[in-house]
Amino acid sequence: MSIDAAAGGTTHQARSESAESTGGSGTTQGPLEQFTYDDGIVRMFAFATVLWALVAFLVGLLIALQLAFPQLNLGLEYTSFGRLRPLHTNAAIFAFAGNAIFAAVYYSTQRLCKARMFSDTLSRLHFWGWQFIIVCAALTLPLGFTQAKEYAELEWPIDILIAIVWVGFFGVNFFGTLVRRRERHMYVALWFYIATIVTVAMLHVFNSLVIPMGLFKSYPIYAGVQDALIQWWYGHNAVAFFLTTPFLGLMYYFLPKAAERPVFSYRLSIIHFWSLVFIYIWAGPHHLHYTALASWASTLGMLFSVMLWMPSWGGMINGLLTLRGAWHKVTQDPVLKFFVVGVTFYGMSTFEGPMLSVKLVNSLSHYTDWTIAHVHAGALGWNGFMAFGMIYWLLPRLFQTQLWSKKLAEWHFWIGTIGILLYILSMYAAGITQGLMWRAFDAQGNLAFPDFVETVTKLFPFYLIRATGGGLFLLGGLLCMLNFVMTWANRPKTYEQEVHSAPPLRPVAVAADADAQTPHSRLHANTKFGHEGDKFLQGTWHRRLEGKPIKFMIWVLIAVAIGGLVEAVPMFLVRSNVPTIASVQPYTPLELAGRDIYIAEGCYNCHSQMIRPIFAEVKRYGDYSKPGEFVYDHPFQWGSRRIGPDLAREGMSNPNALWHYNHFRNPRDVNEDSVMPAYPWLLSDEIDWSKIEQRVQTMAMLGVPYGDMVEPGVAEEDARLQATAIAAEIANAGGPPIDEIREKKVIALIAYIKRLGVDLTKTPPEGATAHAE
Amino acid sequence: MLSDVFRDLDLSVFPTVGMIFFIVAFVAISWRALRCPRSDMHDAASLPLHDSDPIRPKGD
Numbered sequence: 001m002s003i004d005a006a007a008g009g010t011t012h013q014a015r016s017e018s019a020e021s022t023g024g025s026g027t028t029q030g031p032l033e034q035f036t037y038d039d040g041i042v043r044m045f046a047f048a049t050v051l052w053a054l055v056a057f058l059v060g061l062l063i064a065l066q067l068a069f070p071q072l073n074l075g076l077e078y079t080s081f082g083r084l085r086p087l088h089t090n091a092a093i094f095a096f097a098g099n100a101i102f103a104a105v106y107y108s109t110q111r112l113c114k115a116r117m118f119s120d121t122l123s124r125l126h127f128w129g130w131q132f133i134i135v136c137a138a139l140t141l142p143l144g145f146t147q148a149k150e151y152a153e154l155e156w157p158i159d160i161l162i163a164i165v166w167v168g169f170f171g172v173n174f175f176g177t178l179v180r181r182r183e184r185h186m187y188v189a190l191w192f193y194i195a196t197i198v199t200v201a202m203l204h205v206f207n208s209l210v211i212p213m214g215l216f217k218s219y220p221i222y223a224g225v226q227d228a229l230i231q232w233w234y235g236h237n238a239v240a241f242f243l244t245t246p247f248l249g250l251m252y253y254f255l256p257k258a259a260e261r262p263v264f265s266y267r268l269s270i271i272h273f274w275s276l277v278f279i280y281i282w283a284g285p286h287h288l289h290y291t292a293l294a295s296w297a298s299t300l301g302m303l304f305s306v307m308l309w310m311p312s313w314g315g316m317i318n319g320l321l322t323l324r325g326a327w328h329k330v331t332q333d334p335v336l337k338f339f340v341v342g343v344t345f346y347g348m349s350t351f352e353g354p355m356l357s358v359k360l361v362n363s364l365s366h367y368t369d370w371t372i373a374h375v376h377a378g379a380l381g382w383n384g385f386m387a388f389g390m391i392y393w394l395l396p397r398l399f400q401t402q403l404w405s406k407k408l409a410e411w412h413f414w415i416g417t418i419g420i421l422l423y424i425l426s427m428y429a430a431g432i433t434q435g436l437m438w439r440a441f442d443a444q445g446n447l448a449f450p451d452f453v454e455t456v457t458k459l460f461p462f463y464l465i466r467a468t469g470g471g472l473f474l475l476g477g478l479l480c481m482l483n484f485v486m487t488w489a490n491r492p493k494t495y496e497q498e499v500h501s502a503p504p505l506r507p508v509a510v511a512a513d514a515d516a517q518t519p520h521s522r523l524h525a526n527t528k529f530g531h532e533g534d535k536f537l538q539g540t541w542h543r544r545l546e547g548k549p550i551k552f553m554i555w556v557l558i559a560v561a562i563g564g565l566v567e568a569v570p571m572f573l574v575r576s577n578v579p580t581i582a583s584v585q586p587y588t589p590l591e592l593a594g595r596d597i598y599i600a601e602g603c604y605n606c607h608s609q610m611i612r613p614i615f616a617e618v619k620r621y622g623d624y625s626k627p628g629e630f631v632y633d634h635p636f637q638w639g640s641r642r643i644g645p646d647l648a649r650e651g652m653s654n655p656n657a658l659w660h661y662n663h664f665r666n667p668r669d670v671n672e673d674s675v676m677p678a679y680p681w682l683l684s685d686e687i688d689w690s691k692i693e694q695r696v697q698t699m700a701m702l703g704v705p706y707g708d709m710v711e712p713g714v715a716e717e718d719a720r721l722q723a724t725a726i727a728a729e730i731a732n733a734g735g736p737p738i739d740e741i742r743e744k745k746v747i748a749l750i751a752y753i754k755r756l757g758v759d760l761t762k763t764p765p766e767g768a769t770a771h772a773e
Numbered sequence: 774m775l776s777d778v779f780r781d782l783d784l785s786v787f788p789t790v791g792m793i794f795f796i797v798a799f800v801a802i803s804w805r806a807l808r809c810p811r812s813d814m815h816d817a818a819s820l821p822l823h824d825s826d827p828i829r830p831k832g833d
Contacts, residue, residue: 112821185820187820263818267814270802275795278799566790
């Protein structure tokens with residue numbers, strides 16, 4: 001039986017009848033309309049939240065253990081770290097947090113608007129469409145279908161589906177409800193929902209602009225530096241507008257409900273909202289400090305990240321002070337416990353985020369587990385606990401019975417809290433340890449830990465503690481599911497549909513208080529400018545805006561668009577931001593095929609391709625990375641984490657094809673301490689030669705200068721020749737015979753790896769030009 | 774043409790321009806928030822508390 005099913009339950013359509021009323025909706029008299037809320041959709045999203053939470057936590061635990069025990073992928077390509085890590089992040093963000101957001105929005109919007117959702121059909125299409133997207137992600141990511149952009153890995157057909165479900169079903173349904181609301185003022189939680197819907201749509205569309213090459217493969221229209229800027233504009237703001245603003249909306253609605261008192265300061269919430277949406281969008285480039293991105297852009301990102309601290313803490317303070325005079329309830333109520341710790345973690349994360357954006361701190365933290373600790377403090381502490389707090393508050397109301405076990409909810413809280421602490425403390429220790437080891441020098445001025453794997457094995461105990469913490473958090477999630485199912489089982493045979501009533505919202509022009517809402521100049525001066533200025537200063541413009549959802553949405557769009565435009569437009573138009581290098585040439589057809597294997601296996605989840613201009617990095621990896629090296633990289637592969645070493649100069653530092661062949665077969669054969677998974681399937685699976693030409697033609701369409709290579713048959717012939725040459729190199733060095741390996745995927749991947757970084761040492765081909773203004 | 778315009782711009786002013794944008798918006802919003810009557814703020818803040826979904830006894 002479905003969670004939504006209310007045995008014998010009925011759904012009443014809103015109807016109107018004439019009556020006198022003095023409702024609290026901003027109108028004084030009018031016909032009362034009666035209506036019911038659609039709680040069935042909230043039940044569905046609430047159940048999906050807990051179900052997908054378990055999936056996300058379980059996959060997270062598995063990949064955490066794989067870092068200590070790489071054999072735990074069981075030798076299967078579908079369960080390797082590189083393929084499962086995107087599944088974990090997508091499940092946590094879009095499945096767990098996403099469904100929690102929708103449950104919160106559908107429950108609170110109806111009540112704040114005094115209106116049933118605009119369309120029950122759209123609500124159901126939204127629910128099933130979103131679950132279908134999640135299932136598609138769960139199937140395609142382990143199969144290696146990915147765009148290789150963090151938190152935006154899903155391939156283009158799923159991207160289109162996301163846009164349809166988000167805008168066409170969710171957005172239309174939400175704004176339709178706002179338009180049909182019976183409450184004049186749009187409560188601040190609704191503002192955060194508006195910002196979420198508008199901004200996520202904008203981010204998703206612009207970051208997903210690709211040229212498809214078949215149903216499951218595409219290449220972004222951006223390359224290198226520009227692709228990186230757009231991706232982290234998206235990536236950072238996915239955190240901002242998917243994991244922050246909707247959860248702040250959730251906080252502003254559910255925390256006062258649970259505490260049974262209004263939010264501490266509504267004035268502060270207004271400042272909090274506008275400051276946050278205006279500032280957040282600028283902060284993305286702080287993910288690219290010391291990279292090939294122009295310095296002005298990352299400095300801009302840093303500046304706004306530091307400024308972001310103010311509104312973030314304004315929100316945290318507003319949340320915590322809402323409990324003024326009600327702290328005694330926290331000891332009794334698991335819901336408030338979850339909320340208090342959740343908001344506290346919000347404050348911690350939003351202090352740490354600006355701190356990590358400061359270049360000096362970032363130079364130590366970036367690519368290490370410090371970042372992993374930071375995001376999990378936010379994801380588990382803030383998103384996780386706010387979502388679980390909301391679920392526990394909703395359960396008795398949605399299923400019209402008591403929560404099955406308050407004690408179990410208390411256990412969930414304490415187990416989850418201990419789990420988070422074990423997780424983040426171990427990752428802080430691991431991150432700082434690794435960062436310091438990377439930059440340590442001995443007395444002779446050499447790297448103290450020249451073998452990268454030394455800095456990985458040192459983290460082994462921390463990884464075990466992290467896995468224990470993750471396991472406890474998963475256990476908490478299982479307790480929540482048990483409580484959910486048992487509460488559902490105790491539901492009444494028929495859900496009682498409470499009928500609410502409120503007068504309809506009439507246009508301001510005919511409302512009784514319309515005159516009061518229209519500002520009049522208090523000045524006696526004759527200048528029109530003076531009168532208009534005085535009306536503006538009275539502040540009623542914003543009050544009116546708070547009642548107009550479409551205008552409000554447009555202003556939010558303007559606020560979030562400014563930051564993106566100021567950063568992106570110069571980056572795309574000013575050539576000096578991406579000076580080209582004459583010796584950097586397009587990848588060969590075989591290298592392109594190898595690059596796609598690198599992407600499909602998710603190698604970017606563990607390896608960066610970006611050497612920062614930091615002495616220890618240049619000493620370890622070679623010359624620092626230049627913007628011009630990446631002009632043909634669709635997509636960029638800079639990565640954000642170094643579980644393995646940087647590969648930007650791998651072609652120069654380790655061109656031995658046989659070493660790479662053996663390394664892919666079993667990394668422990670060449671380095672006994674390696675935690676990299678083995679890739680035996682690459683040694684048996686064959687290269688898809690039929691796609692070689694199509695891949696080159698797609699790249700040419702994106703502006704990569706392939707010349708005659710796009711002619712029929714040329715690319716494949718070139719690829720076969722290069723594959724034979726690499727196979728011969730391996731065979732001559734004592735590896736397997738040429739005929740046994742030259743058709744295998746591993747040869748294409750080795751071709752790509754051997755190419756990394758070598759162009760800088762080459763003589764530019766005749767006629768090649770470069771520019772740097 | 775746009776490319777020429779942006780090439781001639783001093784990009785180091787962008788953080789300053791961004792800061793000015795923010796300050797203007799921040800002052801305007803703060804002004805609105807601080808000017809609003811206390812009763813309006815109280816009414817708005819109380820909106821989530823207007824409705825109540827009672828918790829029914831187990832098995833009811």
